[in-house]
Every structure is written in structure tokens, then in C-alpha cells.
Amino acid sequence: MRYFEAHEAIYARRLASGATGWDDGTYDAPALRNQVDRWLDASPAAKPRARMLELGCGTGALACMLAQRGFEVAAIDISHSAIAFARGMAAQRALRVQFEVAEACAFAPALGSFDVVIDSHLLHCIAIASERKQLLENVARSLARGGEFWTETMVMAGAEDAKAESSRRMDADGKVWAKHSDPGACVDATLVDGSWWMPMRYIAPSAAALLAEFATAGLEVMEWSVQAPTAAGEAADFRGRFRRA
Numbered sequence: 001m002r003y004f005e006a007h008e009a010i011y012a013r014r015l016a017s018g019a020t021g022w023d024d025g026t027y028d029a030p031a032l033r034n035q036v037d038r039w040l041d042a043s044p045a046a047k048p049r050a051r052m053l054e055l056g057c058g059t060g061a062l063a064c065m066l067a068q069r070g071f072e073v074a075a076i077d078i079s080h081s082a083i084a085f086a087r088g089m090a091a092q093r094a095l096r097v098q099f100e101v102a103e104a105c106a107f108a109p110a111l112g113s114f115d116v117v118i119d120s121h122l123l124h125c126i127a128i129a130s131e132r133k134q135l136l137e138n139v140a141r142s143l144a145r146g147g148e149f150w151t152e153t154m155v156m157a158g159a160e161d162a163k164a165e166s167s168r169r170m171d172a173d174g175k176v177w178a179k180h181s182d183p184g185a186c187v188d189a190t191l192v193d194g195s196w197w198m199p200m201r202y203i204a205p206s207a208a209a210l211l212a213e214f215a216t217a218g219l220e221v222m223e224w225s226v227q228a229p230t231a232a233g234e235a236a237d238f239r240g241r242f243r244r245a
Contacts, residue, residue: 001185001186001187002103002186002187002188003127003186003188003198003199003200004078004103004125004126005078006186006198006200007077007078007079007082007125008078008079008080008081008082010022011058011059011079011081011082011085012079012081015059015081015082015085020059020061020085021058021059021061022058022059022121027059027061027089028061028065029061030061030062030065030120031121032062032118032120032121032152033061033062033065035150035152035239036062036065036066036118036150039148039150039241040069042223042241043116043148043150043241044146045115045116045146045147045148045243046071046115046116046148047115048070049070049071049072050071050072050115050116051071051072051074051113051114051115051116051144052066052071052072052073052074052114052115052116052117052118053073053074053075053076053109053113053114053116053117053118053142054066054073054074054075054076054117054118054120055076055104055107055117055118055119055120055122055123055135055139056076056077056078056104056119056120056121056122056125057075057076057077057082057083057086057099057120058077058079058082058086058120059082059085059086059089060075060082060083060085060086060087060089060090060097060099061089062118062120063075063086063090063097063099064086064089064090064093064095064097067090067095067096067097068093068095073096073097073098074097074098074099074100074114075097075098075099075100076099076100076101076102076104076107077099077101077102078101078102078103078104079101080101083099083100083101086099087099104122104126104135105126105131105132105134105135105138106134107138108138108141108142109138109141109142110142111141111142112142112143112144112145112147113142113144114142114143114144114147115143115144115146115147115148116147116148116149116150117139117142117143117147117148117149117150118149118150118151119149119150119151119152119153121152121153123135123151123153123202124153124154124201124202124203124204124235125200125201125202126202127175127176127199127200127201127202128175128188128199129173132202132213133213133216133217136213136214136216136217136219137217137218139217139219140217140218140219140244140245141218143243143244144244145244146243146244147243147244148222148241148242148243148244149214149219149241149242149243149244150240150241150242151238151239151240151242152237152238152239153204153210153237153238154201154202154203154204154235154236154237154238155203155204155205155206155207155210155226155235155236155237155238156174156203156204156205156206156235156236157226157228157229157235157236166179167179168200169192169197170203173205174202174203174204174205174209175199175201175202176199176200176201176202176203177190177192177197177198177199177200178197178198178200179195179196179197179198180196180197180198181196182196183196186198203235204238207224207226207238210238210240211224211240214240214242215245218244218245219242219243219244219245220242220243220244220245221240221241221242222240222241222242222243223240223241224238224239224240224241225238225239225240226238226239227239
């Protein structure tokens, strides 16, 4: 198992408990809704019937919202349970969304396939630098001329407190590790000081570090901001809109 495949077990448990997504709350109020609404108003790429791709769509709430507004939407997630639920919700609403179970880092649409690609809190779940690089390069290639990439991801701001937890640790590069009892179950597990650890997410050390990643991938910044964390020890939110350079 790869480290990011752990999301399947979490989705399966949450859906079995009656939840409709990763977070608590109603299905039609996904975490990124307000921010995406603002970008839809600001972006020339979000033209009528624009082709949109959502990365890390989970149970499909945002993808369904975009389809309901008339966009052509494709959406992927690593979780079979989440995608099955998303397809059911789209069918109930008579919405056409191309949901697919896929590993985001290996997902490589044809050149210029989309007008907008949205990172739905997936990027910080890709903890290994080479995989993040591949993902962002694939995003840049998949954008049409004038196409845009929208992201909300984690950046350092008080998240250093994660180092103090006995079951989690964060290295100097911002990679967060979780203690793992069965190293054979995860090919990415690493032995450190007699304990096995599995990478779980990446918290960028600074906004500058993220901007450098995007620039290297061929994504030109249009706007960005950092939202302060809502509680001590949490990461801040980096929000950015980029276009294909």
C-alpha cells in the first residue's frame, strides 16, 4: 500500500457512520465552496461550459456543484468508497460528472484537456517531493492556453506543535509522519530511532517554498494569500490561483 491509500479506510469508516464527506457538515457546503465561488467570479478561464478537473474530489460535493452550474466536470480520488458515493449523488441529481478512481500523481490527461484544475486539499496529502513535482507538471500540461490551477494547501504557521505528539513527527522539510505499527503494510514506511513511520502530509515551510514549486512546474502566479490558522498548532491555509505559463 502507498501512504496516500490510507484515505480509503477513512472514507469507508466515515460513510459507514452516516457522514457524507471527509469533514462534518452538510453535503452541499463543501470546504472550498466559498473560495471557489470567488474564483469563479474572478477567472476568465471559468467561461460557460468550461472543462474542469477536480483533484481529490472525495464524495463529489464540489464536482456536483460545478456540474450543476453548467461546467463540464471530471473528478478523481484515490478512494473507491468516496467515488462510489459521489457517483450515486450525481445520479440522484441527474448531473453528468466523470468520476474516476485514480492516483493523482500518475494521472496524466492529454495536453490542454482542461480550462481549470482544482486542488481540493489533495496537494498537502502528497508528502514526497518528487511525486508533488510530477503532479504539478501534469497539471500544467493538462491546462489549455489561458487555463488556471486553483489550490488551497497547507503552509507553516504554528504547525510546529505537531512535532510534540508521540504518534506524529514533522521533519525539517515539512513532511509530517505518523507512527506505523505494521511497516509491511506500507511501502513508504521508514525506520527512525527504532520506530516505523509513514508519511502522511506535507506542510510547506513558507509561501515562498510553494510559489517556487509552482513556478518550477510551469505555473505562473495570478493571486495568492495565506489565511491564519483557526487554532493553535494548526497549519495556515495557502490559497492561490495560477495559470499555465
